[in-house]
Amino acid sequence: MIDQVLQLLHERRFAEIKKAALDMHYADIAEVFEQLQDDRESALLFFRLLPKETAAETFAYMEPDVQEFVIGFITDRELRFILDDMYLDDYVDLIEEMPANVVKRVLQNSSGENRQLINQYLQYPEDSAGSLMTNEYIYLKQTLTVQQALDMIRKIGIDKETINTCYLIDAQHRLDGVVGLRDLILAQPGALVADIMNPNVISVNTHEDQEEVAQMFSKYDMLAMPVVDNENRLVGIITIDDVIDVLQGAATEDMEKMAAITPSDKPYLKTSVWEMWKSRTPWLLLLMVSATFTGTIITHFESALTRAALVACIPMLMDTGGNAGSQSSVMVIRGLSLGDIEFRDIFRVLWKEIRVALMCGVALAVCNVAKLVLFDRFDLPTALVVCTTLMCTVFFAKVTGGALPMLAKRLGFDPAVMASPILTTIVDAASLLMYFEIATSVLKL
Amino acid sequence: MIDQVLQLLHERRFAEIKKAALDMHYADIAEVFEQLQDDRESALLFFRLLPKETAAETFAYMEPDVQEFVIGFITDRELRFILDDMYLDDYVDLIEEMPANVVKRVLQNSSGENRQLINQYLQYPEDSAGSLMTNEYIYLKQTLTVQQALDMIRKIGIDKETINTCYLIDAQHRLDGVVGLRDLILAQPGALVADIMNPNVISVNTHEDQEEVAQMFSKYDMLAMPVVDNENRLVGIITIDDVIDVLQGAATEDMEKMAAITPSDKPYLKTSVWEMWKSRTPWLLLLMVSATFTGTIITHFESALTRAALVACIPMLMDTGGNAGSQSSVMVIRGLSLGDIEFRDIFRVLWKEIRVALMCGVALAVCNVAKLVLFDRFDLPTALVVCTTLMCTVFFAKVTGGALPMLAKRLGFDPAVMASPILTTIVDAASLLMYFEIATSVLKL
Numbered sequence: 001m002i003d004q005v006l007q008l009l010h011e012r013r014f015a016e017i018k019k020a021a022l023d024m025h026y027a028d029i030a031e032v033f034e035q036l037q038d039d040r041e042s043a044l045l046f047f048r049l050l051p052k053e054t055a056a057e058t059f060a061y062m063e064p065d066v067q068e069f070v071i072g073f074i075t076d077r078e079l080r081f082i083l084d085d086m087y088l089d090d091y092v093d094l095i096e097e098m099p100a101n102v103v104k105r106v107l108q109n110s111s112g113e114n115r116q117l118i119n120q121y122l123q124y125p126e127d128s129a130g131s132l133m134t135n136e137y138i139y140l141k142q143t144l145t146v147q148q149a150l151d152m153i154r155k156i157g158i159d160k161e162t163i164n165t166c167y168l169i170d171a172q173h174r175l176d177g178v179v180g181l182r183d184l185i186l187a188q189p190g191a192l193v194a195d196i197m198n199p200n201v202i203s204v205n206t207h208e209d210q211e212e213v214a215q216m217f218s219k220y221d222m223l224a225m226p227v228v229d230n231e232n233r234l235v236g237i238i239t240i241d242d243v244i245d246v247l248q249g250a251a252t253e254d255m256e257k258m259a260a261i262t263p264s265d266k267p268y269l270k271t272s273v274w275e276m277w278k279s280r281t282p283w284l285l286l287l288m289v290s291a292t293f294t295g296t297i298i299t300h301f302e303s304a305l306t307r308a309a310l311v312a313c314i315p316m317l318m319d320t321g322g323n324a325g326s327q328s329s330v331m332v333i334r335g336l337s338l339g340d341i342e343f344r345d346i347f348r349v350l351w352k353e354i355r356v357a358l359m360c361g362v363a364l365a366v367c368n369v370a371k372l373v374l375f376d377r378f379d380l381p382t383a384l385v386v387c388t389t390l391m392c393t394v395f396f397a398k399v400t401g402g403a404l405p406m407l408a409k410r411l412g413f414d415p416a417v418m419a420s421p422i423l424t425t426i427v428d429a430a431s432l433l434m435y436f437e438i439a440t441s442v443l444k445l
Numbered sequence: 446m447i448d449q450v451l452q453l454l455h456e457r458r459f460a461e462i463k464k465a466a467l468d469m470h471y472a473d474i475a476e477v478f479e480q481l482q483d484d485r486e487s488a489l490l491f492f493r494l495l496p497k498e499t500a501a502e503t504f505a506y507m508e509p510d511v512q513e514f515v516i517g518f519i520t521d522r523e524l525r526f527i528l529d530d531m532y533l534d535d536y537v538d539l540i541e542e543m544p545a546n547v548v549k550r551v552l553q554n555s556s557g558e559n560r561q562l563i564n565q566y567l568q569y570p571e572d573s574a575g576s577l578m579t580n581e582y583i584y585l586k587q588t589l590t591v592q593q594a595l596d597m598i599r600k601i602g603i604d605k606e607t608i609n610t611c612y613l614i615d616a617q618h619r620l621d622g623v624v625g626l627r628d629l630i631l632a633q634p635g636a637l638v639a640d641i642m643n644p645n646v647i648s649v650n651t652h653e654d655q656e657e658v659a660q661m662f663s664k665y666d667m668l669a670m671p672v673v674d675n676e677n678r679l680v681g682i683i684t685i686d687d688v689i690d691v692l693q694g695a696a697t698e699d700m701e702k703m704a705a706i707t708p709s710d711k712p713y714l715k716t717s718v719w720e721m722w723k724s725r726t727p728w729l730l731l732l733m734v735s736a737t738f739t740g741t742i743i744t745h746f747e748s749a750l751t752r753a754a755l756v757a758c759i760p761m762l763m764d765t766g767g768n769a770g771s772q773s774s775v776m777v778i779r780g781l782s783l784g785d786i787e788f789r790d791i792f793r794v795l796w797k798e799i800r801v802a803l804m805c806g807v808a809l810a811v812c813n814v815a816k817l818v819l820f821d822r823f824d825l826p827t828a829l830v831v832c833t834t835l836m837c838t839v840f841f842a843k844v845t846g847g848a849l850p851m852l853a854k855r856l857g858f859d860p861a862v863m864a865s866p867i868l869t870t871i872v873d874a875a876s877l878l879m880y881f882e883i884a885t886s887v888l889k890l
Binding site: 219287 | 468469470472506595598599602603608609626627630631645647662663664665666668685686688689690692693696697699700701703704705706712713714718721722725726728729730732733734736737739740741743744747750753754756757758759760761763764765767768769771772774775776777778779780783785786790793794797800801804805808809812813816821839866869870873877
């Protein structure tokens with residue numbers, strides 16, 4: 001479909017483009033603009049061929065770089081039309097993502113009311129519920145009947161981001177209850193809203209962390225979450241489409257941290273080489289320097305190096321230790337992210353890891369001793385040294401891998417940075433130390 | 446709140462428990478049962494104190510092990526009431542999760558109609574759209590007016606999982622359009638549904654992969670997705686609450702694969718030690734055996750081992766190579782999962798990784814040569830050998846880390862298994878080979 005429109009644009013078949021656009025979802029039209037980023041002229045042409053409302057709706061589905069591209073070629077008048085049509089949460093995102101000169105032009109073309117609201121919304125911390133919410137929700141007075149409530153929704157609902165859930169407030173705008181459009185439709189028209197509303201509203205504070213909010217959506221199967229200030233006054237709602245982005249972003253961020261990358265919310269292909277370099281090199285440097293300390297352990301046991309067989313096992317011990325540790329740490333980190341594990345579970349986690357570690361260690365050691373003696377023709381004492389170290393390494397790696405993320409969480413650090421790379425450095429040093437200690441004492445080197 | 450109820454149960458203060466339960470969300474009541482798993486008597490007591498409808502609704506929010514626990518102590522009559530109240534998608538999940546003897550009891554207490562539907566739904570592959578859908582949706586004929594449609598929804602809506610979106614079908618049950626409850630409410634009562642419906646319905650086939658479906662929800666900001674069979678007949682819908690679980694599960698699965706663990710959908714604390722052992726040990730064994738081949742490279746270059754300084758740098762080279770590679774592979778794997786990257790982008794990805802690799806490699810090498818010469822008192826030739834290897838390793842690691850997941854995707858494997866552990870093994874072998882080749886030829890060992 002998208003390729004087809006691009007082809008039509010190329011051939012300048014305007015009537016057919018107009019017709020095709022009518023059948024397309026805004027998200028797909030947004031993708032056409034994405035593909036046209038190298039061809040400003042065609043993009044402008046396509047933009048002008050779209051009905052004004054379609055162009056405005058499409059804008060909210062574009063990636064920030066495409067939005068910037070489009071703002072670059074449209075008139076102030078067209079920009080004003082788009083801005084008037086946007087929901088406040090998308091508006092705030094736009095302001096946050098654009099470079100200063102574009103923000104200036106956007107604000108110049110915003111209504112006074114919107115400028116004021118945006119300033120207020122921009123004050124919430126970046127990862128807070130406040131920065132995710134929108135003010136386009138429906139609130140009703142409890143004294144209404146169902147019929148009156150439905151009439152009210154018909155009158156004011158057109159501009160609201162969702163009308164599936166309506167909020168009941170008192171004179172001070174404090175949140176008293178919630179009622180679904182579904183409940184209103186299914187109730188008797190004469191019933192009082194107060195009687196069918198649910199007074200046990202689940203809400204979050206403006207300063208609540210976004211990931212916590214997302215977990216609550218998932219736990220309570222919600223479609224929209226009311227956001228209140230410190231006096232329990234309703235100030236906005238968060239809709240589920242934004243929550244999905246938060247959850248996806250949080251998982252990506254965890255994975256990046258686990259791989260020793262400074263997280264970024266830009267898609268891979270839109271991240272410049274320079275940005276990638278900045279997000280990766282400091283961590284590599286840090287880990288490289290820590291790994292050189294592991295090297296000093298080796299030089300301390302120079303006598304052991306005379307046995308090539310012992311040196312040959314170093315990669316295997318280091319890799320296995322790193323892998324065993326990252327298995328544990330990744331499972332614990334993900335459990336912490338999903339709320340399956342809390343800090344108070346630390347002893348249950350450790351007890352589990354200890355048992356798994358012992359079982360894994362024994363299995364690996366048995367296979368290893370067999371391989372070393374039968375295939376590699378190691379003498380038994382050397383094979384036993386390697387396998388004892390292997391068991392100790394797996395044990396140390398798994399217990400450390402389980403404990404570090406829990407402790408990080410407790411101390412207020414992000415558990416995800418305690419994953420593979422940092423853990424590997426620690427485990428490597430420990431395993432080499434154990435290896436050479438065991439080797440020198442058993443083999444009398 | 447949950448602790449409070451547990452306390453009340455402990456003190457057998459029944460009236461207060463009843464009152465507290467009225468104010469609780471079903472998800473929280475489900476958590477009380479989770480906490481009571483060691484105390485069957487109190488759990489039964491609590492179950493009997495809940496209104497029948499509350500008990501039934503709560504059941505759908507329980508984890509499988511808690512559901513099994515509850516089924517274990519309730520009567521057939523109570524079980525039938527719960528089952529009659531469940532939505533079909535939850536029903537199918539229950540059947541899929543329970544052990545055989547419980548399934549038998551559930552099926553014995555199911556209505557004939559439900560048994561038939563479940564058998565049909567169980568035939569869809571586990572990761573398909575079909576296994577995620579529910580049949581409790583609203584479908585309407587296009588010939589209705591808005592008022593007639595709303596009356597219809599009032600009549601049949603009570604049992605439907607969502608009434609926020611309604612589907613328009615023709616005589617063959619083929620999907621013709623979609624209309625939101627919102628549009629019906631905001632439209633004139635006399636208007637025809639056919640005139641306000643959206644005929645460009647986004648739908649998926651029953652055999653579509655669940656992760657693809659989840660990506661579509663996110664792309665098109667949908668709340669429910671219609672599922673059709675090969676003849677475009679509407680057979681069910683997928684609601685967004687299930688999609689969130691799919692997305693979270695997919696991210697967890699990717700992380701587990703990246704850490705060389707066979708994925709499981711059980712939460713950490715509910716996975717037995719034996720299950721953990723089974724999901725971890727085979728991978729550790731496989732990687733351990735591959736790492737021993739790296740060891741054989743070392744024994745081939747025995748002459749180089751006489752220089753302790755060279756051996757001392759092995760951990761640093763191996764770790765840095767592994768880290769550099771996993772940075773690239775994790776970013777590419779995540780990009781592939783999120784749909785940011787497709788196979789056709791392979792050359793853009795490689796070109797990016799090549800440039801980042803060169804820049805990272807140079808930065809690391811410069812820092813390293815300075816450290817080796819100034820602090821560790823290496824002679825310049827040895828330091829240059831180490832740093833040349835470092836640059837080559839980083840380059841090899843990043844390019845391989847970028848390419849492997851793309852190739853895996855192309856060949857139909859899961860890109861996530863190409864992450865850190867397997868990559869590390871390859872990179873380790875390559876880096877040691879380069880290291881000793883460069884060392885022996887430059888230093889004439």
